Amino acid sequence: SKKVLLEYTAVNNMKVMGSQGVKYKEWDEKLINLLSQLRVGSREVMIWIKESKDKKIEKSEYESKGFSLQYSEFNEELYSLLKEKTEGEAAEKISQGNKGEGMEAYRRLNQWFSVLSGLDMTSKRASVIRPTPPTREDQVISYVESWERDWREIELYDEDSEKLPVKYKIAAIKCLLIGEIKSY
Numbered sequence: 001s002k003k004v005l006l007e008y009t010a011v012n013n014m015k016v017m018g019s020q021g022v023k024y025k026e027w028d029e030k031l032i033n034l035l036s037q038l039r040v041g042s043r044e045v046m047i048w049i050k051e052s053k054d055k056k057i058e059k060s061e062y063e064s065k066g067f068s069l070q071y072s073e074f075n076e077e078l079y080s081l082l083k084e085k086t087e088g089e090a091a092e093k094i095s096q097g098n099k100g101e102g103m104e105a106y107r108r109l110n111q112w113f114s115v116l117s118g119l120d121m122t123s124k125r126a127s128v129i130r131p132t133p134p135t136r137e138d139q140v141i142s143y144v145e146s147w148e149r150d151w152r153e154i155e156l157y158d159e160d161s162e163k164l165p166v167k168y169k170i171a172a173i174k175c176l177l178i179g180e181i182k183s184y
Contacts, residue, residue: 003038005077006084010034017109018088024113031085039077041068049107053114057103078102082109124150128164131172137179144176 005011014034017027036043045067049057062071079102082094086109093112094105128151134143151172155163174182 005035005038005081008038010037011081011084014085017086018090024090024117028110028113031081035078035081039069039074042074045069045074045103046106049103050110052107054111057101057107062103075102076100079105082106121154125154128154129168129172131175133176133178137181140177140179140181144173147172147176 014030015022032043032046059071079100082102082105086094090109093109097104131147134140
């Protein structure tokens with residue numbers, strides 16, 4: 001007989017989403033890789049769920065896709081796994097729906113994180129272009145370092161953004177300079 005997902009060591013060793021320092025994109029890739037090793041055909045299902053974005057997962061549509069995994073069984077397993085491997089706001093997203101509806105729970109979780117990361121990038125982009133200046137001269141270096149980190153993160157993770165032009169960078173750094181250093 002088939003082992004229950006939560007009985008696998010790899011599942012037990014997987015980090016919990018919602019805990020400090022666990023990034024959704026990495027966690028999500030690990031979840032999908034793990035599932036695809038333990039349940040053949042689950043990768044296709046998970047990709048389909050992600051593509052559903054804000055459209056509710058319906059049994060009839062799932063069955064029309066001809067996936068190899070049985071709807072109710074996979075739905076229940078995914079729900080148990082998500083309940084076990086989420087906490088905080090991520091766990092709240094899982095609990096918002098009906099018990100046992102793992103595919104719909106995963107869709108909500110994924111949709112929430114993609115919206116969240118988009119908003120996060122938008123505000124980060126705005127703060128990089130128009131940074132808040134420090135209040136004291138001894139804060140200038142740490143403000144510039146923090147600005148640099150944010151700017152690198154945008155260029156690394158935001159697929160939609162073009163590289164920030166040099167003149168924007170210079171203008172932004174000038175915003176961060178105060179007191180004696182500004183005259184240089």
